Amino acid sequence: MQKAPFTTGYLTEHCGDDAFGTLKGYRARGGYETARRTLKKGSPEEVIATVRDSGLQGRGGAGFGTGQKWSFMPADDGSAPRYLVCNADESEPGSFKDRLLLERAPHLLIEGILLSAFAIGAEKTFLYVRGEYGESIRSLTRALEEARRGKVLGPRALGSRFAHEVVLVRGAGAYICGEETALLESLEGRKGMPRRKPPYPAEHGAFGRPTTVNNVETLCHVPHIVGKGADWFRSFGTDASPGNTLFGVSGQVVRPGLYELPLGTPLDEIVFEHAGGVPDGRKIKAVVPGGLSMAALPAGQLDVPMADEFLRERQTALGTGGIIVMDDRTCMVRAACVITHFFRDESCGQCTQCREGTGWLNRIVRRIERGGGRFEDLALLEDLCGKMEGQTICAFADAAWPVQGLLRHFRQDFQSHVNQRRCPYPESFAL
């Protein structure tokens, strides 16, 4: 089971408590009260308005406004089924926060699902869970069974007139299914290949129906926002990026783990004060701030608040809040090998630039790492990245991003590989 966060807040305060994962335990801590009240007495418009006013941004990586996304759903004329899809296909390297919520707070997620589905008028939620997340699937299966038995779900959810059912769908091992339209394809029993947009899911989503896709953590914020109000939520985080989020810290730090903190908490504070910095008195070399798809920052640029409006200025982004710390033994060319291998492995293969580009990047950096690099390879890498970025059906070919980041901040590592015709970091992690 995923370990409880080192720092908690409203989202995860009970996650250290095993009983919180049960219906009884969740109810004992006030769970489902917000949904019960809202489903009986509230209106979808109010829920949407509250969430929109709260400024909640999706926590799945793209950071799109949740209330705004909901408002894209066409008016509900009652003629066609509409769906909520919960994206529980967490697979961004460095991210392990949704796993915590799935394993330890399944009823919080179900309450978030109920409120969100009520808001958009969805009769059914497809909960698409990463296939590898065995513990999450067990936990959700138990919780959904409890919720059905306890009439939390069903034709009269929580005693209201709102009917809702949740269908658990198990992914089968493909990173790309975390992209929302690839997820919809997978949900429909097809290869996870992102769809051309428009039409967007709100218009033509799961099984051709109006659909909203929301991330696990995003949905878990909803009961808190609806229960305590937009202003309360805005008391956390920054003006542009309100609320807490779950940062995951991994790599070479003293206390790797999850940290619930307000958005805008400085990266260096998270890495040094909360996670204890790098062990054995070593120095930090690089930090990936938001999951492997985001560009790494060098040690000198860690004084940045962890919110998109600040990270964008440093040509990176919050992503999923997965912070990966690398110490000064680390070979950044090897890091590039791992990153490009990942994107090569996981590209769906649909668009030319991504299919061909990810493999080419990987072959070049592997050659450089082995000492076969040439100076023109650096320009070639940059040029290829430019040819991949922003030109494909989904954002995956922006795999170019982290590579561009490494070339921007750690060019010296690449150059010394070329000069010395070998890796100059004998103590770096093994490939």
Add this chain to the structure above:
Amino acid sequence: MVIDDALRARIESEMRSFPEPRGALLGALHRVQEELGCVSSEAARELSEIFAVFPVEVLELVRFYNFFSEEPRGRHQVTVCTNLPCALVGANDLLCGIEGHLGIAVGETTPDGRIHLGREECLGACANGPMMRIGGDYHEDLDLAAACAVLDALE
């Protein structure tokens, strides 16, 4: 028939959870993989008939998603995450040690058919690497000794 009546009945009942039967196809592939050890071409053909899709569409899924295989891969699927967070804390050294311990390379199955060893991309256990996944179970914060003990205990 490799998909027996009981399995077929379960697959068909799961179709009802979806607006279109095909929504249950991934789940059906999971069941076939788990119960039959692989999705053989016979099983794929039978699934294509159950779901009224072209046989090659089932093959496409089997070869797109990591979970499915056309051939049996051993009783236990053991995979080690080697993505960056785990690599930084020694995942590749662990994998090497496991290869030595089992006497097989990544991608191979032990001669007794007990263990198939693979590497995997990030499994969402980044703070507790190195780690390995055996089916639906995670084994985290491993060193080689701990990993070998887990492997040796597998039937």
Add this chain to the structure above:
Amino acid sequence: MAGPVGEAEAGSVRIRVDGVEYPVREDLTLLQALDGLGLLNVPEGVEIPHYCWHPHLAIDGSCRLCQVELTRPGDEQARLAIACDAKVCEGLVVDTKSEAVARAREGVMELLLANHPLDCPICDQAGECRLQDHAFDYGVAASRMREPRRAARKRVDLGPTVALDQERCILCRRCVRFCREVTGTGELGVVERGDRSAIETFPGQALDNPYSMNVADICPVGALTTKDFRFKARVWSLDEVDGICTACARGCNVSIGVARGRVQRYVARRNDAVNGSWICDEGRLSYQQIDAPDRLSSCLARDETGELCPVSLDEAVREAARRLRPLLDERGPGVVAGVASGHASNEDVRAFKTFLDVLDVDTIGLALREGAADELLVSAEKAANAAGARAVGFGPIEGLLERLRGGGLDALLVLGHDLLEGDVESPALDAAELEGLDTVIVFDTHRSPLERVAHLVFPVRHAAEKEGSYTNLDGVVQRPSRAVRPAPGVRDERDFLDRIGVALGLAGYGMDRTA
């Protein structure tokens, strides 16, 4: 076969492409609109290269080569977008020549070529390869790919008609879509992901459908090739002539590939009103009949021993007149009948009808072989011009057969040999039933069992060897070009009939007359 183009007029919007304004239908994408205007990738048109898009297949949007810069009303700046999937709208401004567009195209080309084997010297597609063409037009001068290229399966036997080279494949998936959308047979798929992706069939299932070879036509590279044409000729040594297929009444448009004076292949040629972009395999291979060993190359007549022997044109014409004149004079035109064929051109059936009219022969009919039809293109009528023959007055053959069987006929003039093939309504006529006739004169392309009873045989041209028009089952009149020269002595039906008319001294017939 109705594609997205060519349907009823709907609302119209104005778009501006490279500074020129065009009115287009509002429900189309940019490529569909330009294609519908006949402007796409033609001289003086708009050049937007593309691989995965095909006018008669669903939009895929994956090759990314057709990127152009679009500015919609209200946009602050132009954006790159794929033209195949960009809906047109009023005031849309399209730039196909900007620097960003050139960069995007060059990027796609360089990446497509990264794993391509560049084995053009031994590739059958060389010369008609769109990868080769676009690499030249938009690509980078020299490949910067120094890594080992992807190794994949070569010479994969997909089925009876088509072979696959996975290394050359650029994964445009046109073939996959064709088999799912057009034939509904779904033999092909893409397995694996990323740069391991490859076209595959299900184990034990071949690419085997009546239209299978179209996948080679639509393959923009040399990944899919027909076994029939493999290694037969280099494409640049082929002369391409616009022809039609004559295997059934559809009249599918083909490009006839000619080398060394012989037809080497048919390739489907687009005609949205007739066959879309497709042709059936049977029709595609029907070119083989042109040079078949059983082609007639000389006039034949019976010698003293009763054997059919080659004779000169003059002898044959004289013999025809010698046989017909006494019959007509003594027994009258009522004992003569004319059997038209759906294989003869409009000009030839018209000449035949005129000839019979001048003789006052009114026992006439159309012999037509019928067979299986399908919902896509293949028509039950196995001849290209049955509609044309009907239009000049050749109707059902039943009356003629009745008269023949009742002993009322002494002479038969026959175009083709479908008379012996029967049709759906009347069972095939046996050659033996013609044995008692005084005179049987045959005009045909190929040898047939009709020879057993024929007294005279005139060798006529195949559609690929002549000038003529053909009317398809929907009434579309098509005039294919002559692709090859016929063997000496092989002439049009109308030419032989003219000469016979002169020999018979018929009114209006003279050497200066042209049919």
